Amino acid sequence: MRIKKYIFLFVTAIILAAGSSFRPATADTQEYVLKAAFLYRFTDYVDWGGSNTSEDFTIAVLGKSNITDPLIDIAKKKKVQGKRIVIKQYDDINDVGDCQILFVSNYYKAGIETVVAKVNPKPILIIAEQTDACVKGAHINFLVSDNKLKFEINMNAAAGAGLKISSELLQHAILVNTP
């Protein structure tokens, strides 16, 4: 009896340990694969108004993020408006050069306001993933609600940056305005 009890405890411990160490990582990866896919699909519904004169379509990732790898995967297979997709990763907003989308990672701690202030009024689509990011001036903000990936859009902010967002995209978004 006692031996069996020990074996049971041992096995349970291993399962719990394995669960705690792997499961969040897997869920996190899946979440960012989805975010990367959404981000890529946004390009269908956003009009940069011909501001991009370079040969590439550049997506900048600010701060370390799990979105970079799936974005690179997409960039290998797809194009945007017939242009090659280039993924660049920055740690400091001041380093960010010419780009069409700027993804602000949760790991970037300087705050959305700084990014917005720095980027404006360039036609760069600012996408964030933190609470109230849109209120603070980001154009699109990912959020998870009811176990589903959703997104907010601040249309005024986007319009201010010279970006036109298709109404088709808006109908799937939670609309937010800058106060």
Added chain:
Amino acid sequence: MLSIRNISIRNKLIWMQVVTAVLVLGLCFAAFVITDIKGYKAREINHAISIAQVIGVNNISAIQFMDNDAAVKTLSSLQKIQEDIVNASIIDKNGNVFAAYTQEGHIAYAFSPPFIDKYHIDGDYLYVYKNIIKNNELYGTVCMQIELSQLDQIKTEKFQITTALLILGIALAFLFAIINQQYISTPLLSLVNVMKEVRQNENYTKRVSVEGRDEIAILSTEFNNLMDQIIRSNQKKDEFIGIASHELKTPLTSAKGFLELLNSIEQDAQNKLFVQKALNSINKLQRLIYDLLDVSKIQAGQLQLDIKEFDIDELIDDCIHEVQISTATHSISREGGLINTFISADKNRIEQVIINLLSNAIKYSPKGEKVIVHTSRTNSKLIVSVQDFGIGLPISEHKKIFDRFYRSKERESGASGFGLGLYICSEIIKRHKGRIWVDSQKGSGSTFYFELPVS
């Protein structure tokens, strides 16, 4: 069992036309209904595919951003534009249900793979699968279950229309058939009527009028030709009878003369008996030949009357006397008042008539013993009747008995003759502007009458 041959041509024609009309109209209407229903289905299918296409295009973004709610909303809004959609689902490219909609009051339907562009009709439902493709990328499939709600209505409507038209068609076909059949059955019936008349009256001069050039006209022409042929062969027969009876008469007269001579000089009783028997036979033969001669004269219109005035009472009595001598079995009596007048007529012919009637009365009453001659007169005519109590005549034969060569089936047994006697009598009386008839019943004797005008 009702045989087709038993149906009249008139009805056959009508039925033929009506059945043909029903078959042709039925096939036409079946084609019409099938085409119409097929057309309705094709329209529904095309319409459904277009709607599926629109749903697909409108839901690409919803699929891209996994917005089930928006997709469900789009599907629900279908209700407003297309009430027939009972179930609609958007299946993602992995085959999972992305959004589903079921009309209120209906059972949810699980669309089954493969999710490729297709459609099929099962019962009253149309199933349409339409892939959502944009820039060569498959996003999923729109699946719809559509109730063909108008199908029953269309079927009922078409059925009603076709039934009404069919009934109208049958009625018209019937009407036309009735009109048409007249062109066939009327001439046929008129031909039949003429044939009947010819048969009953033996009037072979009757002709059918020939109209047009169809089969009935040919039949009518042939009938007329046949009548001509009958007349010709009748003429030949009459000629033959005339010649034959004439040729027979001469040697017979000679034979009779010598037998009479022999009779007068023969002394031996037995020989005399033989000669008398031969003479009797010769007399019978002579009467037959005279009958034939008379007939051929009548037919040729050469029966001449030798009109003289004579006492009819005397003639009647003479005739009764003459016949009475030749019979031992019957007694002939005269009843009624005397006529008491002279009439203008052919005495020999009238005698022939009376003797013929008396001979017949005796011949056809083998058991009877009485024959009554009754005479009466009015101002303008006299009536003589000869009554017997013999085998009689059925009413159906009363008219035919005066026909040429007619021999009663009832009377045939045992009696000899050509069946010409009464014919000759009637012709003689007719030529005297008189009338001859019979009143008789089978088994209860006959009374023959003749009537002559008194001037």
